[in-house]
Amino acid sequence: MVSTVESSNQINSNKRCQFSRLIQSLIENVSIETILLNDYLTFRKEIAENENKFSRMEHSFTIPVNQGLNLQQQRKGM
Numbered sequence: 001m002v003s004t005v006e007s008s009n010q011i012n013s014n015k016r017c018q019f020s021r022l023i024q025s026l027i028e029n030v031s032i033e034t035i036l037l038n039d040y041l042t043f044r045k046e047i048a049e050n051e052n053k054f055s056r057m058e059h060s061f062t063i064p065v066n067q068g069l070n071l072q073q074q075r076k077g078m
Contacts, residue, residue, distance in 0.1 A: 050056035
C-alpha cells in the first residue's frame with residue numbers, strides 16, 4: 001500500500017513538473033510575440049509619420065517578407 005502511495009505521489013510530481021515547464025514556455029512565447037507586435041506597431045506608426053518613406057525613418061528595421069526579401073527590397077520589385 002505504501003509503495004502505491006509513493007508511486008502516485010511521484011507521478012503527480014512529474015505531472016506538475018511537466019505542467020510547470022509548459023507554462024514557462026507559454027509565458028516566454030507570449031512575451032516574445034508581444035514584443036514583436038509592439039515593434040511592428042511602432043514601425044507602422046513611424047512609417048506613417050514619415051510619409052511612407054524609409055529614407056526618412058530614424059529607427060527603421062527590416063521585416064521578412066516573401067522569398068527572403070525585406071520590405072524595402074519587396075517594394076522596389078513592385
